[in-house]
Amino acid sequence: MNFQDLKSQTQEILTNSVSNRDEKLLAVCQLLHKNVPHYNWVGFYFANHQTQTLHLGPYVGAETDHTIIPFGKGICGQVAVSNTNFIVPDVSSQKNYIACSITVKSEIVIPIFVNGINIGQIDIDSHTIDAFTTDDERFLEELTVEVSKLF
Structure with missing residues (x-):
């Protein structure tokens, strides 16, 4: 399935x-996980700005112990601070990487903004090195804009 079809379905x-919101987000995770071969783990993290932590929301893929991530820690935590997309072609090259599984080789994280505030992110892991292209990035940016409307 191509990204245009996925955009329509999401x-x-x-x-x-x-x-409800969590059911919608889980359905999006399931759709992406099922239809994009290199999307091996798809999930959402949401920010608690008071505690400076990210909290795991709906996801599909292997279980993770990383249900709470401090701002600045790992790829997701860095995006919570930088407010910018982060594509990691090879996670083994990142010093500030939180290993979820030895099978994860690359990762993409795109922030979600509501009224200019980074409220969370979509996080996708792949078992393939250098799996993510600018097409993935553009599609996920558009998706996060649509997701932001749920908040």
Whole structure:
């Protein structure tokens, strides 16, 4: 399935008036995980600005112990501070990387903004080195804009 088809399907999920926010986010994770071969773990983290931590939201993939991540720690924590996309072609080259699994080879994290505030992010891991392209990045940026409308 191409990103244009996925964009249409994620839009359908996110505008479904029957599901609550977490159900919608989980359905998006399931759709991406199932239809993009290099998306081996797909999940959302949400910021608690008072405690300067990220909290795991809906996700699909291997279980993770990283349910709370301090701002600045790991790829997700760095995005919480930088407010910018972060694509890691090879996680073994990152000194500030939190290893979720030895099978993870690359990662992409895109922040979600509401009223200019970084409220969370979508985090995707791949078992393939250098898995993510600018097409992935653009698609996920568009997705996070749509996700932000749920908040």
